[in-house]
Amino acid sequence: MSRILIFGGTTEGRLLAEYCHEQKKSAWVSVATGYGKTVLPESPYLLIQETPMNEEEMERFINHNGITLVFDATHPYAAVVSKNIASSCEKTGTKRIRVVRESLTNKEDGGAGEHVIWVDSVEEAVLYLKEKEGNILVTTGSKELARFTLLDSFEERVYARILPTVSVISSCEEIGIKGKRLIGMQGPFSQELNEAMIRQYDIRYLVTKEAGNAGGFQEKIKAAEACQIKSLVVGRPMAETGMTLKEAKEILFDYDAGDGVQVDGGSQEDPSTIRNVCLIGIGMGGPEQMTVQAVKALKDSQVVFGADRMLKSIEDMIPGVKQIPWYVSRDILPWLEEHKEYKKIVILYSGDTGFYSGAKKMMEAFLAESNQSTYETEILPGISSVSYLCSKLKTGWEDAKLMSLHGRQGDVAEELKKFHQVFALLDGTNTVNQVCLRLIEEGFGEVKLSVGERLSYSDERIITGTPVSLKDGEFDVLSAVWIER
Template sequence: MHVCIFGGTTEGRLLAEFLNDYNIKTDLYIATEYGEQFVKDLNNVTVHQERLNKEHMIELFQKYNFDFVVDATHPFAKIVSQNAMESTECCNLKYYRIVRETVENERAIYYDTVEDIVNYLNNVEGNILLTTGSKDLDKFTKVSNYEERIFIRILPMESSLKRAIELGYSNKNIICMQGTFSEELNVAMINAVDAKYLVTKESAASGGFDEKVMSCIKTNSKCLVLKKPEEEGVTFVEFKQIIRGNV
């Protein structure tokens, strides 16, 4: 069996480790060098650090005889998922989308788009701890006085830091750290920057979501959550059952 995985996520890493344990030849494609360091010492897994568009995926699938392709990319990486789905259809390959199991927390406030969150923040006062990553930093520059109000927590990657600075975020408001973060650390950060709002993306427990919500409750701040896109697929547990049934 030969499997192709897309994803520099926790699910992608766990899938690679699972397939490695079953001695299944696996090619794992991740977008950043940063994610590569978390997948090590897997004899049956080859890690490729490169971004592939639809044409590149088709070329890849035509070159290698994969039994199936697993999309374990981030729920908000919609373009990558769309390309992977269309490429597998074109090459007549089996495609599995790994979906995250999330439970809505009634103590958080949910929004459909970044623009909805920005509109809300423009009608309130107070500092903001932004934990949605570097991808949407440009959209949050629409928040009034964002240079002073917004404190961003991003991965310790040169590209992310450079992007933040180029967009005008204040150097003193940039926190470069790798999560996940405990409730206690979130509380400390919220208090340190005097944040009245924490902005995050909807995620599974592995993303430290509940810890963020609880830290907001303890600091009397509001947790603003960007909903993940609706999608169909199989869970990590269900996919493991599929593999066990095929080996």
């Protein structure tokens, strides 16, 4: 049963909904329009309420659905809606979190430059524009658009960027703003696209609300400055208190519908919270070669790191889990420090974690980090290339010399002088052809040589011959060889 309710219709609301989907947490998401529903992910964990609610309807909805935690992620200017949410939560005794955007600039710190004019309301912006000439691009939303019809020749001067829905376009046409004066698009927009629109319609004044980074505010201001036009910025009606999107995600992560969480006083991040890190060897690459323990750890994870080819091999196994194609500590550790809401972390490695694997350095990095963050680390080894190839060749490897020429230097021929069996991992620098020539050079041209390519994949190939017979063959650069004399 879903006991979480997100009031959305904003970027923050959508991102919270996506996070619930990723974390497999059931939640109701309330949006005011059908368009708000279309930008949400299709998920078995999300229930959509797309009809606007007044205070009484919110109260009934909360009681009827047993809601225990409410996130108010509505627009910074939706003051009436936020007031109704707060009141309904107070009456029902429901915990409420206001998700606020970080304000990028304000009057006190000098705004965004001399080309920016700050006003307290849309009405004040209209009064300013009455004394000016030139085209106007309004990006404050369709609900505020009627005020701009007070301007002389508004039908010719005002261009409105609005949401591309039938109802919104119809409401604009009813007040006389229509045709090419309507730009139906969903943002946020890049600086370059804003600049293109300004130039296309010969805009002299851009009207916007200070809506934080998620609203594309900075891109609009920079575009206006680049085009040397004025920006009229409607400052926020009041300073808001609440949690950032990141803090809200941390609350969501720890939230238990039965026990609840303490939500007063901002971020509830507990520095002593243990974060589980699992380094998994996935074998040669085919998912069938993974251990049951590794599969379980993957399915329980919240974020998975690894080389792109590894992530692709297991993506069907973990739908909804965040996947990032990184595999070195200098990339992974800073990201984890910035995203402490992720507590179950998996890092993938090919083959066995104990045989020339990057898992060793990664473990050292996490151990060094333990004085600052609490990580509980675990290594789950995979099936190594040597054990797999030897099983296919029906032989043992307890007396063999194991070596890797994958990004390393070594001499297979010299090792074969000391050992009867040699196993080696190869790469694009140390190829099968080069190994064959080196063996022939040292008098081992007729020893038994087996080459394993694409081991465990559907196009796996294992060829056995001699250095003489195989020296001119074509082989995958990431091959493994088994040599016997």
